[in-house]
Amino acid sequence: MDVLEGAAWVFGDHVTTDDIYPGRYLERPLEEAGRYAMAGVDETFPCQVRPGDFVVGGLNFGAGSSREAAVLALKQAGVAAVVARSFGRIFFRNAINNGLPAVMVPDTSEIRTGDRLRLDLTSRQVTILRTGVSLPILNLTGISLEILRAGGLLPFTEARLAGRHP
Amino acid sequence: MTLTERILARAAGRSSVTPGEEVWASVDLAVMHDSSGPRRIGPLLDRLGGRLWDPEKVVLAIDHFSPPATLTHAEIVTLTRAWARERGLPHFFDEQGVLHNLLLEAGLARAGMLVVGADSHTCTAGAIGAVAVGVGATELATVLATGEIWLRVPPTVLVRFEGRLPSYLAARDLAMTVLGSLGADFAIYRAVEYGGDAVVTLPLDERAVLTNQAVEMGAKNGIIAPPPDAPRIRDGSLDLTPTAPEACEAAHTFRAGELEPLVALPPRVDRVRPVREIEGLRVDRAYIGSCAGGKATDLRLAARVLRGRRVRVPLVVTPATQAVVRECLADGTLGTLVDAGAVLQAPGCGACAGLHSGLLGPGERCVATVTRNNPGRMGHRSAEIYLASPLTVAASALTGRLTDPREVL
Numbered sequence: 001m002d003v004l005e006g007a008a009w010v011f012g013d014h015v016t017t018d019d020i021y022p023g024r025y026l027e028r029p030l031e032e033a034g035r036y037a038m039a040g041v042d043e044t045f046p047c048q049v050r051p052g053d054f055v056v057g058g059l060n061f062g063a064g065s066s067r068e069a070a071v072l073a074l075k076q077a078g079v080a081a082v083v084a085r086s087f088g089r090i091f092f093r094n095a096i097n098n099g100l101p102a103v104m105v106p107d108t109s110e111i112r113t114g115d116r117l118r119l120d121l122t123s124r125q126v127t128i129l130r131t132g133v134s135l136p137i138l139n140l141t142g143i144s145l146e147i148l149r150a151g152g153l154l155p156f157t158e159a160r161l162a163g164r165h166p
Numbered sequence: 167m168t169l170t171e172r173i174l175a176r177a178a179g180r181s182s183v184t185p186g187e188e189v190w191a192s193v194d195l196a197v198m199h200d201s202s203g204p205r206r207i208g209p210l211l212d213r214l215g216g217r218l219w220d221p222e223k224v225v226l227a228i229d230h231f232s233p234p235a236t237l238t239h240a241e242i243v244t245l246t247r248a249w250a251r252e253r254g255l256p257h258f259f260d261e262q263g264v265l266h267n268l269l270l271e272a273g274l275a276r277a278g279m280l281v282v283g284a285d286s287h288t289c290t291a292g293a294i295g296a297v298a299v300g301v302g303a304t305e306l307a308t309v310l311a312t313g314e315i316w317l318r319v320p321p322t323v324l325v326r327f328e329g330r331l332p333s334y335l336a337a338r339d340l341a342m343t344v345l346g347s348l349g350a351d352f353a354i355y356r357a358v359e360y361g362g363d364a365v366v367t368l369p370l371d372e373r374a375v376l377t378n379q380a381v382e383m384g385a386k387n388g389i390i391a392p393p394p395d396a397p398r399i400r401d402g403s404l405d406l407t408p409t410a411p412e413a414c415e416a417a418h419t420f421r422a423g424e425l426e427p428l429v430a431l432p433p434r435v436d437r438v439r440p441v442r443e444i445e446g447l448r449v450d451r452a453y454i455g456s457c458a459g460g461k462a463t464d465l466r467l468a469a470r471v472l473r474g475r476r477v478r479v480p481l482v483v484t485p486a487t488q489a490v491v492r493e494c495l496a497d498g499t500l501g502t503l504v505d506a507g508a509v510l511q512a513p514g515c516g517a518c519a520g521l522h523s524g525l526l527g528p529g530e531r532c533v534a535t536v537t538r539n540n541p542g543r544m545g546h547r548s549a550e551i552y553l554a555s556p557l558t559v560a561a562s563a564l565t566g567r568l569t570d571p572r573e574v575l
Contacts, residue, residue: 068206
């Protein structure tokens, strides 16, 4: 999972969890979440996104509600990573906890929808293949990186519990 | 250390912590509701062995889907209740109102605690002097299994309101003052600590508006140092006094007497303007409710405006909890609201999460005390939510137009 490559879907600043997964779908089963990914902004997104694509936001991506369905909807729709200048902190934790890389870079203004992006967790950068510009990854250190590498918080916690009570 | 750092240091079993470092902390209270709770967390907890680390430290409230309005709601509520009974959960609120308000009313959230909850407005409990942090369902499932969570220690931003709060303002105007001047992301990964005379003299349910709105500023937690008589954890050595400005990353001071009634325009919580600047804008409905705006003080402030008058557009009132109903029934507040033409609903989250009665149709414009105004929050995506204090909402319900409460008080 250290290197991912996919096409960008660019959204603006302050995309909320109500944009990513509108509240009216909260009563639906989680298995259907992918059908409503980004429904608050673009209802055609789930039909157009391809497996491995990236969602790109600006400031404060995923602000608002703690609903984990927002992350699961993106994952089920095929999104492989989210790139933004900053994240709503609960969305960020939910993403990492479900094994979805959510990476912070200093600037996303050069990225256009359709650009191929390469995310490299080892060299800690996101490269825009059209321009060759590389953006440094500012987050994903320490425990959050360990959780992401473990595949999410449940496998991470299972391993932690197993280590403590052999 | 800041107040938040002192509480986190204790929870982490350390003598001190510094902003930016990651710690494993013991949780004092883990809270959830019918939307985030058993139906989501149950299967995740089962993967971790299915046992609660300490049932005494777990709180569950049925609030989002209560009382059930559809068969789907009823199925979720039934599942939630069965889970609570199966485990003999000692702190289970069965359709009694909103989790966040119940925690403060029942004294379950106490000063000095680390509270973790599967809801973004968990930060509300910081009003009693706790560090209260919202997380997602998976995170809470691991807390329920282990009693522990990892946290990055946040730097603190201090926000002070000096002077006396004028009678035409409510705590919501203070929160909107902060959002309007500092923005919806100034506090990402930070703690927001409130202080100053205009804050410490507020009743607890109004202090809770400030900590509730911390998440709308991007914060990890909002906190206010507890008054001497606040319920607190049994640890005499824990210093719960307010943080000195020198220990904070930044400090902002506002003079309460110079502020005026505000409104947050859709689609953002930080598009804040004085009500008088857009006064006269037609509204279709008015709504008083939610963890931020359905408390006893909200209903009383609305009643002050509405006494002896009639609303011109539908005003729906959803009290936050059953205790709010009881108090406002006893002191005549509910009678005043009903006489003015307000329509009362059962306690709970109501229309705030877009799941219950009072939803907005296409193009409808609503002035409301709910938590957020992003498109689709209360129903149709094209509906517009104007956030305001209960005073401004009530004044606008009287005229059918956005109205500064000073015009009618």
